Amino acid sequence: MTAAVDATTFDSLDPATGRVHSTWPVHTDAQVEAAVMRARAASGRWAELGFAGRKPHLNAWKAEIARRMQELAELVHAENGKPVPDALLEITLTVDHIAWATRNARRVLGPRRVRSGAMAANQAATLEYPPFGVVGVIGPWNYPVFTPMGSLAYALAAGNAIVFKPSEHTPAVGAWLVDAWRTANPGLADVMQLVTGFGPTGAALCRAGVDKIAFTGSAATGRKVMAACAEGLVPVLMECGGKDAMIVDDGADVAAAADAALWGAMSNAGQTCIGIERVYVTEGSYDAFVSEITARAAKLTPGSHDGASYGAITMPSQIGIIQRHIADALQHGGRALTGGVVDGPFVPPTVLVDVPEHSTAVTEETFGPTVTVTRVPDVEEALRRTNATTYGLAGAVFAKSSRKGVEIARRVRSGMTSVNGVITFATVPGLPFGGIGESGFGRIHGDDGLREFTRAKSITRQRFALPVALTSFDRPEKTTEQLRKVIKLLHGRG
Numbered sequence: 001m002t003a004a005v006d007a008t009t010f011d012s013l014d015p016a017t018g019r020v021h022s023t024w025p026v027h028t029d030a031q032v033e034a035a036v037m038r039a040r041a042a043s044g045r046w047a048e049l050g051f052a053g054r055k056p057h058l059n060a061w062k063a064e065i066a067r068r069m070q071e072l073a074e075l076v077h078a079e080n081g082k083p084v085p086d087a088l089l090e091i092t093l094t095v096d097h098i099a100w101a102t103r104n105a106r107r108v109l110g111p112r113r114v115r116s117g118a119m120a121a122n123q124a125a126t127l128e129y130p131p132f133g134v135v136g137v138i139g140p141w142n143y144p145v146f147t148p149m150g151s152l153a154y155a156l157a158a159g160n161a162i163v164f165k166p167s168e169h170t171p172a173v174g175a176w177l178v179d180a181w182r183t184a185n186p187g188l189a190d191v192m193q194l195v196t197g198f199g200p201t202g203a204a205l206c207r208a209g210v211d212k213i214a215f216t217g218s219a220a221t222g223r224k225v226m227a228a229c230a231e232g233l234v235p236v237l238m239e240c241g242g243k244d245a246m247i248v249d250d251g252a253d254v255a256a257a258a259d260a261a262l263w264g265a266m267s268n269a270g271q272t273c274i275g276i277e278r279v280y281v282t283e284g285s286y287d288a289f290v291s292e293i294t295a296r297a298a299k300l301t302p303g304s305h306d307g308a309s310y311g312a313i314t315m316p317s318q319i320g321i322i323q324r325h326i327a328d329a330l331q332h333g334g335r336a337l338t339g340g341v342v343d344g345p346f347v348p349p350t351v352l353v354d355v356p357e358h359s360t361a362v363t364e365e366t367f368g369p370t371v372t373v374t375r376v377p378d379v380e381e382a383l384r385r386t387n388a389t390t391y392g393l394a395g396a397v398f399a400k401s402s403r404k405g406v407e408i409a410r411r412v413r414s415g416m417t418s419v420n421g422v423i424t425f426a427t428v429p430g431l432p433f434g435g436i437g438e439s440g441f442g443r444i445h446g447d448d449g450l451r452e453f454t455r456a457k458s459i460t461r462q463r464f465a466l467p468v469a470l471t472s473f474d475r476p477e478k479t480t481e482q483l484r485k486v487i488k489l490l491h492g493r494g
């Protein structure tokens, strides 16, 4: 977390103690432009290396991170507040994603033949995906390694240079990742640039001549980023917030569902874009689920000590929002079965029941260790409520059979759903990650996540001349009539 010191620097704070962790420059518009120019100058060489040439450099970066992951995990703990084992899990997933992007870039983006079809039988058609050039990455603080890496690694593997602006709450983690790149690849240091600062530094990046912005953060900020990018028609990737729900059907393994819901809701102190903030449980499972989740929640111990279940709320301003959502739930007839009282950065695990659907605890992203559990008559009602949100990021389903679970998952209006598990889709590098509605658009991870940082380039090459050239002013008049007949024959019977 952060406090402004003066116009030129800012402090990153340890959320557990409020003490200054480190001090960083607030980069100006001119400094951001200079960083983009440095990245631009390096981008040509990086792109020209091709997939095979880039591979050893990406692998060297991955190895640097893997070798020093304990050091990075301790830094994440100090700046973001999460327990070191959770930071290690985040880094493990990150390393796996770098490996996947590196391994698959050529397969997904390399040149390929495309069938040219009857109308262009004399043409050889190819499709390839060259990089944009320079990609600006604006990151959040909640998963300061894993989340930006969905853009950093995939954009780099696609052949782009990067200008990275980490969150003002986790600049040291962002700088560590860039330093690791530079240590591993001293000859290609400029391929990854770092700029630090607040919103205006991010806005400057949108206007500094980058070829794409990959943004991860709140929908409210996303709108501002889009507006700034619109000025230069800069394409954007939007990874925004969510209000994800879990559906627990009759006959589901209630203990497993409660365990998963609790992890989804409370790990990282609930500061997870794909965290579970609502649970809809059908009649047959409700009572057992509530007693399971309550008993398990009571055992959680937030804190900064070894063995803490989760850490401090990273942004002090979020504590008030969590407080207000809980108060709103209680005021409208809800009950807190555990927790419910917020008086500092270590928010107790809060399981809320009987909360009406209009409460902000149900409608808005809380980003704290709270969850609402609501009884519904059947899966239809669970789906109706799950989908009654402007967000559409992810979610989870627990059902008696995995087949039924998948059927329900298909009907959840979101980008990702896990069945009989929680947030498992994020651990599969081949699966695209992203949402719909207020949760944003575009995808990181997987084939789509690689293509996101490229432009499709189509090329046709004439293999032989047709007896009659269709795209020529010398085309004989009768050709039109012949074409008409051919098209009628081919397509007129449907």
Ligand code: NAD
Binding pocket: 138, 139, 140, 141, 142, 143, 147, 165, 166, 167, 168, 197, 198, 199, 200, 201, 202, 203, 204, 206, 216, 217, 218, 219, 220, 221, 222, 224, 225, 228, 238, 239, 240, 241, 242, 272, 273, 274, 365, 393, 434, 439, 440
């Ligand atoms: P935020 O929107 O406050 O900030 C995100 C980033 O945008 C920061 O780096 C910030 O400095 C920058 N920024 C702020 N104003 C800007 C502007 N006008 N122009 C350009 N950049 C600007 O979000 P946050 O609090 O850091 O992160 C939490 C949010 O991120 C939550 O809503 C969470 O759900 C979401 N999130 C989404 C994903 C995902 O993949 N969908 C992942 C993690 C977090």
